[in-house]
Amino acid sequence: MVDVRDAVVTMAGFPALAGATIAVREGDIVVLAGPNGAGKTTLLRLCAGLVAPVRGSARVFGLDVAEQRDEVRSRVGFLGHANGLYGELTTRENVAFHAALVGASRDEVDAALHRLGLGGRLADVPVARLSAGQRRRCALANLVVRRAGLWLLDEPHAGLDATARRELDDTLLAASRSGATIMFASHDLDRLGTLRPRIVRIESGCVTSDSSLRKGAGQ
C-alpha cells in the first residue's frame, strides 16, 4: 500500500526527510512518533503526493507520488490540523459537498454520517455549532465519502478532550476494520491503548525504530 524507500525531501533547502524508509500494508494503523521537526508531517505529505522526493522513491497504491501525483491525491485522504469544513453548512451538507466532488450518492452520504456517529439530529446542525470532536469526525466522514483507501492524519487528537479522543479512536478502529489504512502523526503515545497501532519513530528525518520490526525480531 505504502512503500517509501530512502526518501529525501527538502524544505527551503533543508532535509525534512533524510533517507526515510517505511512500508505499510493494507488495513494497518501506523502512528508516526517523534519530536517536533522530526519529519512526521513531511512523511505524511510525501505519501499524500503533496511533496516529491529529491532522492529515493515513494509509491502509494503502486503509484509513484512524484509522477502520478493527481492519481495519488484522488485516492488518499489527507487531513492536517484544519478540518476544511464550512461552518455555515450543516454536517450533511458538508459531507454532501465532498460526495458531489467524487460523484458519490446520497445513500453513501447517509452511510458515512451513520458510520461516524453523525446521523440523526447532528446531521442537520450547522458545523459551526458542533464540538471540536464532532467537527473532526465530520472531516473524517468527508474522507469516507471520498472512498479514500489511505487516511493520512496529522495530529488528529490535537485539541480534543478525553471523550472526543476515545470517539476518534473508535472511528479509526472501525475504519481500519472496514479496510482503510491509517497513518497518523502523534506526540501522545500513552493514550493510544485501544488502537494498538504499529509505532514508527522518526528522528531527524529518518525512521529510527518500528514496533512491527521489533515484534518480528522477538518472535
Added chain:
Amino acid sequence: MIRRTATAVFRKDLLIEWRSRALLTRVVPFAVLVLVLFAIALDSEPLVLRAGAGLVWMTTLFSALVIVQRSFELERRDGALDVLKTLGVDGTALFLGKAAALIVQLLTLVVILVAGAVVLYGVNVEPSALVLLVTTALLGSCGIGLVGTLYGGLVSGTSGRDTLLPLLLMPVTAPVLIGASRATESAFGGDAIDATTAWAWVGLLAVFVAAFAVAGAVSFGPLLDSDS
C-alpha cells in the same frame, strides 16, 4: 469531471451565501448607501444623470472587493481550500465554480444598483436599450467576477490580502469599468455615446471576459499548488 466539480463548488458557494445572507444584509446596503451618497454629493441633476452609469459600475467594483474577500475567507477559515488542494480537486473546476457563484452575486447586485439609479438618479431606460443593458450587466459581472476569483485565489494565502486585493484588482478591472460604464451610459439614454460605439465597448468587454476565463482556468490550479 470538471463540470461535476465546478457545479458542486458553485452550489456550495451559493448555499453558503443563502444561509449567511451576506449579500443582502451587508453588501447591498453598502452599495445602495454609496449610490445615495454620490447623489447627495453631486447634487446636480444633469451631473448625476451623466455620471449615473459610472457610479453603478464603480459601486459594483467596490462591492465586489467585499464579496471576493468573503468568498475566499470562507475557504481559508478552517483550511477548506488547503483540504481541497490536498484532495487533488481540479483547479480549473474550482476556478469556474467559484467564479460562477461570484458572477451570480454580482449580477444580482448590478440589477439592484441599476434599479437604484433609475429611482435615485432618475435615469430613463428605453425598452430598445434593454438588450444592451442586460448584455453589459452580464459581461461586466463576468469580467469582475473572473478577475476577482483569480486574484482572490492568488492573494488568499498571503498575510496582507485585505490591502493587496484592491491594489491588484482595481487596475486590472479598469477596462471593464470603462467599457461597462460607456455601454451603460448609452443604455441610460446619454447622448454622448451612440449605440454603435456602445456595442463596440460591449465587444471589448467580451474579449476581456474570454481572456480572463481562459487565463483563470489555466493558471488557477498551478497558482494554488505553488501556494501549498
